[in-house]
Amino acid sequence: MHLVYPAVLASLLFCVGLYGVLARRNAILVLMSVELMLNAVNLNLVAFDTWLHDRLHSGQALTLFTITIAAAEIGIGLAIVLLVHRNRGTADIDRLTGLADPGQPLALPGPPEPGAASGHDEKAEATA
Amino acid sequence: MIHSATHHPGFLSPTGVEITFLLVGLATLGAAVVTVTTRQLVHAALWLVVALGGIAVEYLLLTAEFIAWVQVLIYVGSVVVLLLFGLMLTKAPIGHSPDADSENRWVALAVALAAAGTLVWVVADAFRSTWIDVHHGTGQSATKVTGSSLFRFWVLPFEALSVLLLAALVGAIVLSRRRADVLPPAPDGSTAPHGKDR
Numbered sequence: 001m002h003l004v005y006p007a008v009l010a011s012l013l014f015c016v017g018l019y020g021v022l023a024r025r026n027a028i029l030v031l032m033s034v035e036l037m038l039n040a041v042n043l044n045l046v047a048f049d050t051w052l053h054d055r056l057h058s059g060q061a062l063t064l065f066t067i068t069i070a071a072a073e074i075g076i077g078l079a080i081v082l083l084v085h086r087n088r089g090t091a092d093i094d095r096l097t098g099l100a101d102p103g104q105p106l107a108l109p110g111p112p113e114p115g116a117a118s119g120h121d122e123k124a125e126a127t128a
Numbered sequence: 129m130i131h132s133a134t135h136h137p138g139f140l141s142p143t144g145v146e147i148t149f150l151l152v153g154l155a156t157l158g159a160a161v162v163t164v165t166t167r168q169l170v171h172a173a174l175w176l177v178v179a180l181g182g183i184a185v186e187y188l189l190l191t192a193e194f195i196a197w198v199q200v201l202i203y204v205g206s207v208v209v210l211l212l213f214g215l216m217l218t219k220a221p222i223g224h225s226p227d228a229d230s231e232n233r234w235v236a237l238a239v240a241l242a243a244a245g246t247l248v249w250v251v252a253d254a255f256r257s258t259w260i261d262v263h264h265g266t267g268q269s270a271t272k273v274t275g276s277s278l279f280r281f282w283v284l285p286f287e288a289l290s291v292l293l294l295a296a297l298v299g300a301i302v303l304s305r306r307r308a309d310v311l312p313p314a315p316d317g318s319t320a321p322h323g324k325d326r
Contacts, residue, residue, distance in 0.1 A: 022236030023164070039183050055273070067198060
């Protein structure tokens with residue numbers, strides 16, 4: 001079998017998972033996309049293990065380790081998502097902006113010009 | 129059994145294993161694409177079953193039968209069930225949910241396409257003339273070799289991984305336990321992180 005087939009399939013699966021991680025809004029769908037990316041890595045490990053004819057099958061042992069770590073990751077991740085949903089009422093990662101920069105939605109920070117804006121006067125009065 | 133170590137297999141003479149691998153790979157890729165693009169959340173989990181099962185078939189074609197069955201047991205058996213439970217517990221909408229994707233979908237698509245192009249180009253260029261000899265069997269089952277090497281050369285990482293799994297289990301239990309002693313004593317005023325963000 002040509003080695004390009006599993007390698008290209010793994011690359012494409014990884015990129016599909018990458019798109020899902022970046023584009024999805026629900027946190028559980030993001031976790032599903034992470035699973036796709038991990039599976040792409042596993043496919044690479046198995047393909048290269050078969051290609052190299054490793055006598056000890058190190059690639060397959062490492063694949064088992066990756067599968068176990070993915071299982072642990074999905075357990076912890078789902079527990080965190082459930083906790084967030086219980087505390088905030090949503091699992092959408094767009095709305096979890098508790099740590100965002102508060103000046104972000106204005107989008108017009110600008111350099112503070114001295115004595116130019118009248119808006120600064122209120123702030124000066126407030127601080128005075 | 130083909131002993132094809134001497135003659136060079138060509139691009140235009142695919143074997144049956146290659147054709148099967150290609151077809152199953154196309155099905156897997158299609159299921160993965162549907163998983164990340166569908167607007168129905170439960171359907172995404174069910175298409176993920178198809179994608180992971182397809183990867184298990186690819187493992188079988190790559191003569192890694194033990195990994196294939198582990199894949200079926202752990203991913204299809206437990207991880208997808210866990211994801212479905214997570215969808216249920218977060219009260220995910222059953223039907224069509226239009227806001228399943230965020231607004232930066234097109235940026236994500238551009239990033240994914242650029243990554244796919246780069247990766248496929250590099251990988252196809254690097255392994256253009258490399259063939260896997262799938263029929264290189266020593267008569268010994270790969271499962272036996274994997275098991276003996278796992279418990280002979282990889283035994284320390286194996287044990288460390290079991291400790292990691294135990295820690296993850298305990299962590300998940302601690303995280304998802306409802307704290308009865310913290311929440312009820314604040315009946316009138318909400319705590320600081322509650323009232324701030326919602």
